[in-house]
Amino acid sequence: MKRQIEYNSRFRILKGGKISLVVSALLAGSTMSFAAPSGGSVTSGSATINQNGSITTINQSTNKASINWQDFSIGKTETVNFVQPSAQSVTLNRVVGTTQSLIEGAMNANGQVFLLNPNGVLFANGAQVNVGGLVASTLNLSDANFQAGNYTFEGNSQNSIINMGTITANNGYVAMMGKHVANKGTIVATMGNVQMASGEKISLNLNGNSLVKLTIDQGTMDALVENKGLIKADGGQVYLTTQALNTILDGMVNNTGIIEAQTLNDVTGKVILFAHGGTANIGGTIDASAPNDGNGGFIETSGDKVKIDDRARIITKANQGISGTWLIDPVDFTIAASGGDMTGTTLTTNLANGNVIIQSSQGRNGTDGNINVNDRISWNTNTLTLEAYQHININAIMRATGTAGLVLITDSTNQSNGGHVFIGIDYSTGAFKGSIDLASTSSININGTAYTIINSLGAEGSTTGTDLQGINGNLSGNYVLGSNIDAADTANTWSAAGFNPIGSSSSYFAGIFNGLGHTISNLLIDRSTTSYIGLFGGTMGAKIESVGLINADITGRSYVGGLVGFATNSNQIINSYITGSVASTANPTFYIGGLVGYNRSSSLIFNSYSTADVTVSHGESVGGLVGVNDGSGIMESYSTGDVTASNNYVGGLVGWNKNAAYISSSYSTGDVTAAHTAGGLVGNSDGSSIANSYSTGNVTAAGLVGGLVGQVRSGEIVNSYSIGTVVGTETYIGGFAGYGAGIGTNSFWNSDTSGQSSNGLAGSTVIGKTTSEMKSLATFNSTTPAWDIVEDSSLSNGYPQLRWTKSGLNAGTSVWVIGGARPTPLTRPHYDITTIVNSTAVTPPIPRVIAPIAPKPTQAQIKTTELLQTMMPKGDTYRGSYNLVGTTDGNAPVQTVSMDQLQSAALTQGVGEIRVPLGNGSVVDLINGGVTLPKGVSQEFYVVATNRT
Known part of the structure; x- marks a missing residue:
C-alpha cells in the first residue's frame, strides 16, 4: 500500500520584504513503508523495469535511457537498483505525475542517475543513495537534449530539493538544482564534485562520470541554497551557488553545517559558495586543509554581500606544506565589532587557519567597492590580503607579528578611481583612529611595492636604512613605521643639534x-x-x-x-x-x-x-x-x-x-x-x-x-x-x-x-x-x-563647516554643512486610551494610533470599517514612537500617557515600533503603524485615543 504524504514550503515575511523559507515534511512513522516507483515508461534508449517484492531493478542496455514515471518514491524498506553498462552511463528519471519524490529507502547505481520532479524531491532521514553520479532537480530536460548531451535544465517550479539522508558518489558527482536546494543530511563525493544550485535554467558540462562545470543561465526570484548538514568531497570540489533574478528578491547561499574538501593524495580541495547578486551567509565549518601531506586548498565565499558568522571556522592550513587561501569577495566589506560583515575576532581566529583574501568589487549603485577595517585584528602567521575596488579605510588597529604578512591593494581593476589606503583621523581629537602594527619579522606590500619596516629611532648619525635616522643611508627606499617611535633621545642624549633631517638640498x-x-x-x-x-x-x-x-x-x-x-x-x-x-x-x-x-x-x-x-x-x-x-x-x-x-x-x-x-x-x-x-x-x-x-x-x-x-x-x-x-x-x-x-x-x-x-x-x-x-x-x-x-540639525547653530571634517553626518557629498533648526518641540497634551477594539476583518487591516477622534465614538461605530478607515493618519505631525497603555475591556484607562513618555519611547524603541502593555500583562508591538500581537496570540487590537486633556 502506498500513502501520499505532502510536504510544503512556507514563507516568512521579514523586514524589508525579505522572504525566508521554512520547509516542513509531514512524515508519519508508518508512511511510505511500501512505496516504490510506479507508472514507468521508457521514452528514449533501452531499459527494462522489474519489481520483485521490495526491490525495483532498472536494467539499462544503452548508454543513455530516459523513463517517465507517474511517481518516483522509495519507501523505508524499498530498494531501487540501476544496472547500467558502465560508469559513464546515464538514466534520466522524469516524474510526470503530481506527487513529490520521497526517498526513504535505498537507491544504487553503478553509473549516473538523473531524478527530475517539478513537485520536489526529498531524501529523507535514513535514505541511502550510492551512485556514480546524481542529478536531483525540479527543472526539466527534454529527451532530445538528453540524448544529444545538451544538459540544459529549465523550469520555474517553486518546490524544493532537500537531502536529509546519505548520498554517496565517490569519484563522481552530486548535483542538486532547483529554486530552493538544501542539504540537512550527508553528501559524500570523495575525489568528486558536489554542486548545489538555484536557478530557472542551469547547464551541466559532463565528461564521462565527471561534472566539469555547472552554469546558471537564468536566475530565479528568492533563490536559496543552504547546507545545514555534512558535505564531504576530499580531493574534490564543492560548489553552492545562486543567481538572483533581480535586485529586489536577492538570492542567498547559507552554510551552518560542515563542508569538507581536504587535500587527498596531493590533490587539493576547492569549496565555492557564491550568491551571484545576493547574500552569502557563512557559518559552520568549511575545511579545505591539508592535515597530512600536500598543500592547503581554496575556499571562496562570494556575493554582493558576504556575512560571516562569529562562529564560522574556515580552514585551509597545511601541516606539512603551503597553507591555502580563503577568498571573501563581496561588493563592500566592513570588519566591525557589531553591525559589519565580520568581526575582527572572527578574522583573527581564521587567520590562524590559513591565508585570507578580502576582495571588494564594483557593484550596484550605492556601493563603493571599499573595504573598511573598524575592529581590531591580530595575527602571527599566514597572509592577509585586502584588495579593494576603490579604498581601504583603516579605523582600528591591525597587528601583524611573527611571520605574518599583509598585502594591501587599492583601485584593483585599474579604473583610476583614486583608490587609496586611508588611516582614519578623528577630527575631534586629531589622532589616528587606527594603525597597522608590524613586527620587524613580518612583511607588508602596498600596491605591488614591498616596504622596509621601521620600528626604532636608531643611533645618532645612523645610515643603516633599517631605522628612522638610518633612512639617510638609502634615500630612494620605501619605508613604513611598524610602531610608534619616541624620539626623546634626540633631546636627551644626542648632540645639541638633535635629529639629522632625512634628505637635504643636495640629496633629496x-x-x-x-x-x-x-x-x-x-x-x-x-x-x-x-x-x-x-x-x-x-x-x-x-x-x-x-x-x-x-x-x-x-x-x-x-x-x-x-x-x-x-x-x-x-x-x-x-x-x-x-x-x-x-x-x-x-x-x-x-x-x-x-x-x-x-x-x-x-x-x-x-x-x-x-x-x-x-x-x-x-x-x-x-x-x-x-x-x-x-x-x-x-x-x-x-x-x-x-x-x-x-x-x-x-x-x-x-x-x-x-x-x-x-x-x-x-x-x-x-x-x-x-x-x-x-x-x-x-x-x-x-x-x-x-x-x-x-x-x-x-x-x-x-x-x-x-x-x-x-x-x-x-x-x-x-x-x-x-x-x-x-x-x-x-x-x-x-x-x-x-x-x-x-x-x-x-x-x-x-x-x-x-x-x-x-x-x-x-x-x-x-x-x-x-x-x-x-x-x-x-x-x-x-x-x-x-x-x-x-543643513544638519545634529550640529549646533553656527558658521558653516567643511563636510570632510564631519564624516559622521548624513550630509551626502556636499562641501559644506551648517547647523540646522532644531525640530519644533513637541507639545505636551495628555491622551487617555479608553478603548481597545478587537477586530479580525478590517480594511485597512492595520490603522495607526492617531490624534483624538471627536466626538467620542460609540462601541458600534468603532467596530465599523468606515470609522476605522478614518483613523488612518492625515497630517499627523507627531514624531517617533508611542508608548501606550490601555485596557482590554473598554473601561477606564490603566494609565494616562503623557507626551514625555512618548518622547522617551521614541528614544528607547526602534523606529516605527511601539510596545503597548495591556491590562492583562500581555505585550503587543506596533510595527509600521499597526498593532500586532506577540507570538501565541492570534487577535489584532486597535488602540483608539478618544479624548485629550
Whole structure:
C-alpha cells in the first residue's frame, strides 16, 4: 500500500520584504513503508523495469535511457537498483505525475542517475543513495537534449530539493538544482564534485562520470541554497551557488553545517559558495586543509554581500606544506565589532587557519567597492590580503607579528578611481583612529611595492636604512613605521643639534614613507643656521603619508617645516600632522611652515594639519601649515597654531600662495601677527586660487591686512569666508582682504566681529554679514550659484563647516554643512486610551494610533470599517514612537500617557515600533503603524485615543 504524504514550503515575511523559507515534511512513522516507483515508461534508449517484492531493478542496455514515471518514491524498506553498462552511463528519471519524490529507502547505481520532479524531491532521514553520479532537480530536460548531451535544465517550479539522508558518489558527482536546494543530511563525493544550485535554467558540462562545470543561465526570484548538514568531497570540489533574478528578491547561499574538501593524495580541495547578486551567509565549518601531506586548498565565499558568522571556522592550513587561501569577495566589506560583515575576532581566529583574501568589487549603485577595517585584528602567521575596488579605510588597529604578512591593494581593476589606503583621523581629537602594527619579522606590500619596516629611532648619525635616522643611508627606499617611535633621545642624549633631517638640498629623499597611523614623539631638531630642516629636509617626488609628529621642536634657518622643509616635483603629503612648535631665529630667513616650508612644482598636501605654533624672528613667507605654496595644491587641510613673524607674507594657513597654486576645502583658526601683508588664511595670494575655505583667527599687522587674505595680486577666491578681528595701523585694511586686484566671488566676512566695514577686493562679490546672517543657511543659498551646503540639525547653530571634517553626518557629498533648526518641540497634551477594539476583518487591516477622534465614538461605530478607515493618519505631525497603555475591556484607562513618555519611547524603541502593555500583562508591538500581537496570540487590537486633556 502506498500513502501520499505532502510536504510544503512556507514563507516568512521579514523586514524589508525579505522572504525566508521554512520547509516542513509531514512524515508519519508508518508512511511510505511500501512505496516504490510506479507508472514507468521508457521514452528514449533501452531499459527494462522489474519489481520483485521490495526491490525495483532498472536494467539499462544503452548508454543513455530516459523513463517517465507517474511517481518516483522509495519507501523505508524499498530498494531501487540501476544496472547500467558502465560508469559513464546515464538514466534520466522524469516524474510526470503530481506527487513529490520521497526517498526513504535505498537507491544504487553503478553509473549516473538523473531524478527530475517539478513537485520536489526529498531524501529523507535514513535514505541511502550510492551512485556514480546524481542529478536531483525540479527543472526539466527534454529527451532530445538528453540524448544529444545538451544538459540544459529549465523550469520555474517553486518546490524544493532537500537531502536529509546519505548520498554517496565517490569519484563522481552530486548535483542538486532547483529554486530552493538544501542539504540537512550527508553528501559524500570523495575525489568528486558536489554542486548545489538555484536557478530557472542551469547547464551541466559532463565528461564521462565527471561534472566539469555547472552554469546558471537564468536566475530565479528568492533563490536559496543552504547546507545545514555534512558535505564531504576530499580531493574534490564543492560548489553552492545562486543567481538572483533581480535586485529586489536577492538570492542567498547559507552554510551552518560542515563542508569538507581536504587535500587527498596531493590533490587539493576547492569549496565555492557564491550568491551571484545576493547574500552569502557563512557559518559552520568549511575545511579545505591539508592535515597530512600536500598543500592547503581554496575556499571562496562570494556575493554582493558576504556575512560571516562569529562562529564560522574556515580552514585551509597545511601541516606539512603551503597553507591555502580563503577568498571573501563581496561588493563592500566592513570588519566591525557589531553591525559589519565580520568581526575582527572572527578574522583573527581564521587567520590562524590559513591565508585570507578580502576582495571588494564594483557593484550596484550605492556601493563603493571599499573595504573598511573598524575592529581590531591580530595575527602571527599566514597572509592577509585586502584588495579593494576603490579604498581601504583603516579605523582600528591591525597587528601583524611573527611571520605574518599583509598585502594591501587599492583601485584593483585599474579604473583610476583614486583608490587609496586611508588611516582614519578623528577630527575631534586629531589622532589616528587606527594603525597597522608590524613586527620587524613580518612583511607588508602596498600596491605591488614591498616596504622596509621601521620600528626604532636608531643611533645618532645612523645610515643603516633599517631605522628612522638610518633612512639617510638609502634615500630612494620605501619605508613604513611598524610602531610608534619616541624620539626623546634626540633631546636627551644626542648632540645639541638633535635629529639629522632625512634628505637635504643636495640629496633629496625620493622614496615612500608611510607611517601607517603611527607617531613620532618628542623629536628635536635644533639647527638654527642650517636650511632644509624638518623630519625630511628635502624631498623630490616622494610620498609621505599617515604619520604624526607629536610635541615636535623644530628650529632651522630657511625652508623649514615640521614634516618637510622643501618638497618638489609632484611630492605628496597625505593624512599627516604635527603638534609642537616650529621656529626660525636667523636673519634673514624665508619659507617657514608648520608642516612644510616650501611646497613646489605640482606637489600636493591632502588631509593634513598642523597645530604647531610658528614663530619667526626675522623672516617672511611664513604660514601655519605651509610657508610657500608654489604651483602646488593644498586640499582638505588645516592649521590651528598661532603664527608670529616680524616680516611680510604671513598667513594662518599659507604665507605665500603663488604661480597657479590652489587651496581648496581648508581652514585656519590661529591668530596671525606680522609686520605687513598678513591674512587669516593667506598672507599673499598671487595668480592663484582659494575655494571653499575659511579663517577664524585674529589678524594684526601694519598694512595690507585682511581677515582671509592680506593681499590678492591676482587670481580668484570663491565660496570662502572669514570671521576674525582685523587690526591694522596703516592702509589697506579689510574685513576679508586688505587689498587686491583679484576676483572674489560668493564670499563673506563677519562685519560684526572683524571690526571692519569694508573689503579690499574692489569689484568683487564679497559681502559683509552680521553674525546672525553668517550662521544662516539663507545667506549661503542667496549667492549665484548657491554654495554646495546642506543643513544638519545634529550640529549646533553656527558658521558653516567643511563636510570632510564631519564624516559622521548624513550630509551626502556636499562641501559644506551648517547647523540646522532644531525640530519644533513637541507639545505636551495628555491622551487617555479608553478603548481597545478587537477586530479580525478590517480594511485597512492595520490603522495607526492617531490624534483624538471627536466626538467620542460609540462601541458600534468603532467596530465599523468606515470609522476605522478614518483613523488612518492625515497630517499627523507627531514624531517617533508611542508608548501606550490601555485596557482590554473598554473601561477606564490603566494609565494616562503623557507626551514625555512618548518622547522617551521614541528614544528607547526602534523606529516605527511601539510596545503597548495591556491590562492583562500581555505585550503587543506596533510595527509600521499597526498593532500586532506577540507570538501565541492570534487577535489584532486597535488602540483608539478618544479624548485629550
